[in-house]
Amino acid sequence: MVEKTIPAVQEETAAPVKKESTRADAYYVAPPVDIYEEKDKLVLVADLPGSDKDSVKVDVENGMLTLQASTQSQSVGSPIYREFELVNFYRQFELSEKIDVDKISAELSNGVLYLHLPKVEQVKPWQIEVKIAG
Amino acid sequence: MLHLIPSTLRNDLDAMWKRFRDPFFAETPAWLQDMTMTQFAAITPAIDIEETNDAFIVHAEMPGLEKDEFSVEFKNGYLRIRGEKKQEAKMEERNYRWVERSYGSFERSVQLPNYVDVEQATAEYRNGILTVHLPKTETGKIKEIPIQFH
Numbered sequence: 001m002v003e004k005t006i007p008a009v010q011e012e013t014a015a016p017v018k019k020e021s022t023r024a025d026a027y028y029v030a031p032p033v034d035i036y037e038e039k040d041k042l043v044l045v046a047d048l049p050g051s052d053k054d055s056v057k058v059d060v061e062n063g064m065l066t067l068q069a070s071t072q073s074q075s076v077g078s079p080i081y082r083e084f085e086l087v088n089f090y091r092q093f094e095l096s097e098k099i100d101v102d103k104i105s106a107e108l109s110n111g112v113l114y115l116h117l118p119k120v121e122q123v124k125p126w127q128i129e130v131k132i133a134g
Numbered sequence: 135m136l137h138l139i140p141s142t143l144r145n146d147l148d149a150m151w152k153r154f155r156d157p158f159f160a161e162t163p164a165w166l167q168d169m170t171m172t173q174f175a176a177i178t179p180a181i182d183i184e185e186t187n188d189a190f191i192v193h194a195e196m197p198g199l200e201k202d203e204f205s206v207e208f209k210n211g212y213l214r215i216r217g218e219k220k221q222e223a224k225m226e227e228r229n230y231r232w233v234e235r236s237y238g239s240f241e242r243s244v245q246l247p248n249y250v251d252v253e254q255a256t257a258e259y260r261n262g263i264l265t266v267h268l269p270k271t272e273t274g275k276i277k278e279i280p281i282q283f284h
Contacts, residue, residue: 003232032234047235049197049262074193074265077186084180084195086263111197111262 004064004094005030028090031067042097042117049111050074050086056108058115060101065093069113148172169238176236177219179264181244187276190268192244197262198235206266208252213266216241249274 034045048056050071057068071086098120105116148170169177179196194215196204204217218239225233246252249271257266 032236033232034230034235035232037229037231042231045235047197047262049195052261074263075184077184077189077191079182080185080190081181081183084182084193110199110259 004092005090027087029087030091031069031089033091040119042099042119044093044113044115044117046089046091046113046115047111048089048108048113051089051108051111051113053108056106056113058104058106060095060099060104063095065095065099065117067091067093067113067115173236173238177238177240179215179240179242181215181242183244187270189270190246190250192264192266192268194242194264194266195262196240196264199259199262201259204264206257206264208246208255211248212243212245213268214241214243215264215266247274 031046031048033047036043036045044065044067046067048069048071051069055070055072057066059066059068067089069089071088073086095117097117100118100120103118107114179194181195182193184191184193192213196215196217196219199217199219203219204215207214216239219237221237246268251269251271254269255267257264259265
């Protein structure tokens with residue numbers, strides 16, 4: 001499993017007059033993750049503080065796992081000291097193993113996502129397909 | 135992000151941190167003794183403080199903690215958040231492919247003004263964020279002073 005987050009496209013600000021905006025459209029942070037392997041599955045654990053169940057989105061497409069989560073600001077007063085901001089999370093991983101996409105399960109607990117990625121059962125692991133170019 | 139720092143630089147910083155810490159922190163807690171700076175930075179919760187007319191609100195980012203793993207207390211004018219994030223399994227017991235999340239003990243203190251009504255303080259933990267609500271006493275609230283026009 002290899003991280004494959006595609007960096008956000010940096011827009012060139014050629015125009016001298018900047019468009020007025022209240023908030024950047026997309027501000028993403030790659031969450032820290034642990035990945036470990038068990039006999040029949042991979043488990044991905046990601047810290048997503050501030051995300052709730054409805055905001056987490058997991059996709060697998062063409063061997064690429066995409067993890068997304070959004071957070072909502074709880075701010076009620078005026079900030080007097082600031083070390084963190086609730087941000088949106090985004091990260092992609094290339095799956096080297098064959099994952100049974102239909103059996104992926106996820107749970108979110110105290111801002112931590114546990115993603116269970118079951119491996120596809122190898123029916124005939126000894127059979128190797130040889131392709132001859134030409 | 136921490137894992138992206140080249141290891142030699144990180145080692146230098148850790149060594150510097152150890153040298154710097156020893157003479158100044160007479161009462162360094164046991165858990166801090168063995169901690170490198172990078173570990174310390176990763177496990178220590180980031181905090182935000184907000185102020186409204188009625189209260190101070192402290193948010194701490196500390197995902198993945200269980201109920202019995204941390205506490206919030208008020209001591210000598212300081213709000214203190216401390217705890218220990220325990221690893222779910224020993225490193226050698228699991229076949230880890232990738233490790234970025236942090237574990238260990240942490241402590242964070244915030245000095246509070248004397249007009250905080252500690253008796254009325256409340257705290258909640260939700261989605262990995264701790265929110266402590268500290269109401270102000272009457273002296274801390276904004277009062278408009280009437281102006282007499284002549």
